Amino acid sequence: MPQKKQRSALGSSATVEDYLERILELINVKGYARVVDIAAALKISQASVTNMVQRLDGEGLLKYEKYRGLVLTTAGETLARNIARRHELLTDFLTLLLGLDDRVIYHDVEGMEHHISPSTLRAIAALTAQLRRRPALRAELARAVV
Numbered sequence: 001m002p003q004k005k006q007r008s009a010l011g012s013s014a015t016v017e018d019y020l021e022r023i024l025e026l027i028n029v030k031g032y033a034r035v036v037d038i039a040a041a042l043k044i045s046q047a048s049v050t051n052m053v054q055r056l057d058g059e060g061l062l063k064y065e066k067y068r069g070l071v072l073t074t075a076g077e078t079l080a081r082n083i084a085r086r087h088e089l090l091t092d093f094l095t096l097l098l099g100l101d102d103r104v105i106y107h108d109v110e111g112m113e114h115h116i117s118p119s120t121l122r123a124i125a126a127l128t129a130q131l132r133r134r135p136a137l138r139a140e141l142a143r144a145v146v
Contacts, residue, residue: 014114017083019052024080034069086121087113093128096138098145
């Protein structure tokens with residue numbers, strides 16, 4: 001029986017994940033994340049970001065002070081780091097296995113990362129580890145894919 005993906009009370013879990021992933025990325029790169037930065041990163045309006053940030057604050061995933069910025073809570077940071085790891089693993093896997101253009105891989109990963117089950121992700125992690133350890137296998141697969 002297929003597992004149901006948990007949905008946040010905030011609506012689309014993919015949207016929440018995208019916000020948290022971008023916020024963590026901004027904090028890691030700039031040392032902080034502001035509404036204006038998040039809006040630019042996600043290519044959406046500042047008003048939309050403010051609404052979501054307030055909702056994420058209400059869910060306990062971040063602390064937001066109007067005009068000051070925000071910080072992820074422990075729960076928000078843990079969730080964001082898990083999302084980032086999932087994104088990185090899928091990117092590594094598709095890069096190693098398929099060797100596609102970075103833009104294609106990014107687009108595909110953005111779609112896949114929100115819908116992949118934990119068991120499939122574990123299998124991909126194991127296969128990626130094998131591909132790293134066995135360059136001959138990676139080369140053979142690359143020839144088969146082309």
